[in-house]
């Protein structure tokens with residue numbers, strides 16, 4: 564799935580515990596998009612002015628470095644320690660794995676490549692795939708993202724915070740104010 568979809572879903576997972584502070588929710592949501600940091604080769608290659616290099620690094624690193632159990636544990640432990648909260652670490656582990664699961668079910672490339680998840684790297688070369696995987700731009704991803712966004716709006720009206728809290732508390736307050744006015748609750 565696209566990073567935007569991963570982010571919305573991860574923020575919803577962070578909202579599973581409504582008592583967590585904003586900082587914890589932020590890092591739990593970040594854990595849900597961090598696996599895709601291994602796609603940085605594309606940016607680096609373009610920064611070097613070479614499309615060939617960008618493609619080469621992307622193919623070599625994407626899914627190979629960040630999409631595995633070891634990376635999930637490192638990220639979850641780091642977030643748990645940083646937030647001083649085992650619940651934040653546990654939910655970071657959940658959002659990281661939700662990312663992997665979403666990639667397995669709905670991230671087939673335009674060329675049909677499944678981008679297997681090397682879940683047990685570097686201990687095993689096994690690649691996690693699913694026969695029913697749909698393409699990255701499939702309607703299923705659009706529906707899942709739309710439903711997640713809808714749920715996030717319900718939470719925004721009820722709890723007084725939305726995805727914009729990941730960027731700024733002030734912006735978030737302004738956005739929630741508008742949402743509550745539009746969606747019928749002040």
Ligand SMILES: [Zn+2]
Nearest residue numbers: 598599662666
């Ligand atoms: Zn991914």
